[in-house]
Amino acid sequence: MTTWDERFRAGEYPTDPDPSPVLERYVETFPDGRALDIATGTGRNAVFLAREGYRVDAIDQSRVGLEIARGNAESHGVAGRTNWIQADVPSFSFPEATYDVITISFYRAIDRLADIKNALADGGVLFVEHHLRTSDPVDVGPPGGRYRFGANELLHACLDLTVLYFDATTEQLEDGRTTATARIIARNTTGREQSYPEPER
Template sequence: MTDTDWDERFASGEYPRAPEPSPVLRAYEPSLPDGRALDVAAGTGRNAVFLADRGRDVDALDASAEGLRIVRERAADRGIGDRIEAIRADASTYGFPSETYDVIAMSYFHALDRFADLVESLAPDGYLFVEGHLRSASPSQSGPSGDRYRYAANELLRAGLGLSVRYYDETTTERPGGRERATARLLAQKSTGGRQSYPSRPDASERWSTEAVGSTDPDESDA
């Protein structure tokens, strides 16, 4: 999709104005560091508004002016407008600053070629959360129609092995209308050494229950 396509999609309401963050990000958020966060390909603020609402200063990066307008409006409605900085730029070519962010989140934007740049942009001990569509033996009914913007099995995991992996899964979830979505999720920390600190493991109910039932997100299309 082009930037104009996304502007039209956001303006028409085809894409939800207030999509929910990943249940994995939500469940582990209390263990993540405070400070500055980045939402890559922010859209209408799936991660940006959530992280700002939890007290972080957030840079919301997206190529769509309309998406960022909605992010700013949502933040203002919640009284957290001063915590979000909108950055209009293409995540595929943006120059990410070095060792800047304590948390980086990227949902449903396929950019493995930028993975090293995202890691470089993490502050020491910062966390990277990435989720995206998977290729599956049974064609998934959600997400991109082809495999170009889907992760192969273990591809996202291999990309994150330069970090300390705190959580990883590849799973299929049922969505409204009986559709299924195959998704990979990675949470990893920029830390080294044989002795490290580890986040508490959330209860299973906190991890899983919020996505399989009642989600209002449409099929995301990666760019």
């Protein structure tokens, strides 16, 4: 049993968490089709995308996390639109030009980001959110800076795409803990003149 299996089994993470609020707000502007959720955990974004009508592949190294995610998909009536893949992100073979949406929440996949972007179909959209290195006191996320994004690291890594949204903020959660997070939405298109859809509020 891996460390993540133990964490999920011990209930250290919510078993049916809400999707990212930014993803919820922007999903209506995304293209329809196939989606990939990387490091899906218990399926917070994967199940949401399936409920929005996507056919979703979701990968994670944790068998326990995927079992919980599969149960969430069944309880939400979207088991037929989800495909759960037990795999390590560092060695996973991402198919080229396949996905209309790719999401990554709180996993630092910067070393595979080139391959992940290559997995986007033309016009496909990438959503990433992850912890930031910061001099502010924070309670959430990995200790130290090794597994966090540096200042503007995520933004710079996506400048070959069309950036539709970016933020880097320190926030206080409902339970009183503080977190520093970077979020980006970027589209696999190029050109000096493009459309920039406004999300629902």
